[in-house]
Amino acid sequence: MLTITDLEKVYPTGDKALQGVSMEVDGNEVVSIIGPSGAGKSTLIKCVNRLTEPTSGSIVLDGEELTTLSKKELRKTRRDMGMIFQEFNLIERLTVMENVLSGRLGYMGSWDAFRRNFDDEDVQNAYEILDRVGVGGMENKRVDELSGGQRQRVGIARAILQRPKILLVDEPTSALDPETSFEVMEMLTEIAREEDIPVLINIHEVELALDYTDRIVGLTDGEVVFNGTPAELDENARDTIYRSGKSREETGTESQPQSQNESASSGISDASKEKSF
Amino acid sequence: MSYEGSTTWRKHDGRARALRYLAIVVAIAITALSWRALDIQYTFVVDAPRNLGDLLLRMYPPNLAYGAEILPPLVETINIAILGTGLAILISLPIAYIGAENTTPNAVTYALGKFLIVGTRSVNVIIWALFFVVIFGTGALSGVLAVAFRSIGFVSKLIAEGIEEIDAGQVEAIRAMGGSPLDVVVYGIVPQIKPAFVGVATYRWDINVREATVIGFVGAGGIGVYLDTAINFFQWSNVLTILIAILGIVIVSEVVSAYLRKKVS
Amino acid sequence: MGSADPERSGGYPSSWERPTVFYSKNIKYLVYGAIGLFVLWSAWELRPSPARLIGGADAATSLLATMFPPDFTPEARGRIWTGMVESIAMSIVATAIGVVISIPIAVMAAENLVPRPVYYVGRALVSISRSLHELVLAIVAVVAVGLGPLAGVIALVIATPGFFAKLLAEELEDIDEGQADAIRALGGSPVQVLLYGVAPQVIPRMIGLIIYRWDINIRASTIVGIVGAGGIGVTLLNSFDRYEYDFSLAIILAIIAVVMFGEILSAVARRRVQ
Structure with missing residues (x-):
């Protein structure tokens, strides 16, 4: 169970992306976050696994407070949070199999990781999950040879292979065409249910949220303005979520893929992270 | 444009055509002036083709027996290219790091990186060789250093471009899964810059084989x-043997380098 | 995931080898090894004596001293x-x-x-x-x-x-x-x-x-x-x-x-x- 309380995020530019957000994801619920662009949807998702550092507030996953974890503890806890990205964020020049198995990196020694010496059981599971997401037999293809829909399926397979306690999904379909979007959402929510994994999904298309999620959280200007079932999302609620969002100047926070990286060894400085906002 | 008033067809309108002719006239004038400045006696020019022909005739046939003798220096030439390229890469990695916009710590380091890249590139290998021979004496060590220093600008520039093109999303994904910093490098960064890296290394090596053939002068x-010695002792057939050998290793290394680059695209 | 369930994961191979541009893993290591040895050998051929390096440091200092300021x-x-x-x-x-x-x-x-x-x-x-x-x-x-x-x-x-x-x-x-x-x-x-x-x-x-x-x-x-x-x-x-x-x-x-x-x-x- 994921509990977010009074979460705030203020960017160095002074933009208040999140202003006291509180919400929960319980059991094997699929919860979607909707809202206009710039409302803080992506920021919220990325605060959970601290790809973006929250300014204040609390995030508790299965009894563990995430906001105060040290770097090392954070790495360990991140293994329990599968993430699916808008731009897939797969390692383009590696094979499908390496990408899926990279979901186990958190459990492997660096030397084994370097030699691609994966656990037998992980390999077996990887083959199975590739079949289930519908890209079976493509394990030796390089990701840059795949279509968008296939890439996102590989992205899902990678996240599932982590055997996470929660799936964080950031705009999974905005790089896909409408038909593929429905297929991918259908498959994602189905697998999550089968595997009993709760999902926090940030989504642009309200239709997809209505069709595939159990609960919808409406976010506007960094504040929760709606929290209810798809059935409760009436015209009125939509107006609150989207109309008031228009009054505020768009910051572009949502639309930019974040280019940040904290660890020095990864080669990208913190300076560039802050610049992109 | 109306065609009632004009009776002739023109390819271009008058002004552009005048400019074009002017440019051609200026170019010819500059060339002529340059020729005068060189102060070359006309008779020498007339004799030049014959002299070149004579020289080639004196060279022919190549001394095949000498071929075995020059094998060691040929291998040394290739070694100088390999080690020079390797050393250049080692020196270039930090320079590329500070010369890439997304990794450089601040504006000063960025400027320093750019300066080193441009500076080393502008000095020819033979000039570097002159310096290193003064410092370390004659021999392959000076050659390796000359080739390495000459290559730094080229190698750092291209690696820096490779680093600038990294997709941060792939790095982010590895971190999001709880990968260690080393995993981030091995999975997030290395696959992304590998083609650029291999491409630069093999391409530069190919160029350096050619450069390594002249630093012996x-x-x-x-x-x-050996070429210098053979010329000084008027051993013309040996000179031809060496020229053919140089042609051979340069062409072979070009083929090898092109093959390797294709494999890693 | 029901990973241990043989009925679901049955039939899936438990090992996977990364395809390489070489024909097999062994040839790959052989090629890398050969390249490594060749480079080491090149370096060995060239090994500068310590005296030469020290002499070089001296020569470099005096060279730099004479070079500046440029004439x-x-x-x-x-x-x-x-x-x-x-x-x-x-x-x-x-x-x-x-x-x-x-x-x-x-x-x-x-x-x-x-x-x-x-x-x-x-x-x-x-x-x-x-x-x-x-x-x-x-x-x-x-x-x-x-x-x-x-x-x-x-x-x-x-x-x-x-x-x-x-x-x-x-x-x-x-x-x-x-x-x-x-x-x-x-x-x-x-x-x-x-x-x-x-x-x-x-x-x-x-x-x-x-x-x-x-x-x-x-x-x-x-x-x-x-x-x-x-x-x-x-x-x-x-x-x-x-x-x-x-x-x-x-x-x-x-x-x-x-x-x-x-x-x-x-x-x-x-x-x-x-």
Whole structure:
């Protein structure tokens, strides 16, 4: 169970992306976050696994407070949070199999990781999950040879292979065409249910949220303005979520893929992270 | 444009055409002036083709027996290229790091990186060789250093471009899964810059084989030393043998380098 | 995930090997090992003695001490000017002659314009010209025609097709065949086809290439003097032979300035033409 309380995020530019957000994801619920662009949807998702550092507030996953974890503890806890990205964020020049198995990196020694010496059981599971997401037999293809829909399926397979306690999904379909979007959402929510994994999904298309999620959280200007079932999302609620969002100047926070990286060894400085906002 | 008033067809309108002719006239004038400045006696020019022909005739046939003798310096030439390229890469990695916009710590380091890249590139290998021969004496060591320093600008520039093109999303994904910093490098960064890296290394090596053939003229090792000696002792058939050998290793290394680059695209 | 459930995961292989560009993993390691050994062996062949490195450090210090400050006295400036003018003049003359020679070679090396045997001859000429370093050509030219700028010009002229004819041939291969066919259809001779069907398509690119090659020839013209083929390189070598390293540094700075100026000029000119 994921509990977010009074979460705030203020960017160095002074933009208040999140202003006291509180919400929960319980059991094997699929919860979607909707809202206009710039409302803080992506920021919220990325605060959970601290790809973006929250300014204040609390995030508790299965009894563990995430906001105060040290770097090392954070790495360990991140293994329990599968993430699916808008731009897939797969390692383009590696094979499908390496990408899926990279979901186990958190459990492997660096030397084994370097030699691609994966656990037998992980390999077996990887083959199975590739079949289930519908890209079976493509394990030796390089990701840059795949279509968008296939890439996102590989992205899902990678996240599932982590055997996470929660799936964080950031705009999974905005790089896909409408038909593929429905297929991918259908498959994602189905697998999550089968595997009993709760999902926090940030989504642009309200239709997809209505069709595939159990609960919808409406976010506007960094504040929760709606929290209810798809059935409760009436015209009125939509107006609150989207109309008031228009009054505020768009910051572009949502639309930019974040280019940040904290660890020095990864080669990208913190300076560039802050610049992109 | 109306065609009632004009009776002739023109390719261009008058002004552009005048400019074009002017440019051609100026170019010819500059060339003529340059020729005058060189102060070359006309008779020498007339004799030049015959002299070149004579020289080639004196060279023919190549001395095949000498081929075995020049094998060691040929290998040394290739070694100088390999080690020079390797050393250049080692020196270039930090320079590329500070010369890439997304990794450089601040504006000062960025400027320093750019300066080193441009500076080393502008000095020809033979000039570097002159310096290193003064410092370390004659021999392949000076050659390796000359080739390495000459290559730094080229190698750092291209690696820096490779680093600038990294997709941060792939790095983010590895971190999001709880990968260690080393995993981030091995999975997030290395696959992304590998083609650029291999491409730069093999391409530069290919260029450096060619460069390593000449540094011997100033004593910095390789086949150039033998070519210089053969010329000084008027051993023309040996000269031709060496020229053919140089042609051979340069073409072979070009083929090898092109093959490797294709494999890693 | 029901990973331990044999009924669901049954039938899936439990091992996976990354496909490699080599035929198998063993060959891959063998190739890497061989390359590693070769590099180590190269380094071993070269191993400098500690004495040499220490001596080198001393020599480097004294070299740097004599180099600074660079010698820019009026007399030195005069010698640099003379050498530099000669270099630049060499580069201009060599580019002009080199381009004239390169154009027929480029036509020969364009697959779409000439019969096969001619094409191979053209490619071979380009390859030979490309493979020999300007200095190798210069040292041979000096033997043939004696010391001085003529040898330098000859070296640069011979080096030009390797770059110019190669790139021009690529342009020629990219032309729109329809325009050439139109001239052929009108009964044009091969020369007419080249002049009216082909030339108009490549001339703007060709001018860009000429400027680019001139830029390269400037660089080369500053160094061919090191083997006696004229220009500022002669002045540079003399300064080294006389241990006038402060003058050497001045010359090198002048060379860098001229090379960079040429590079900027060429970039600007190419942008205007294309």
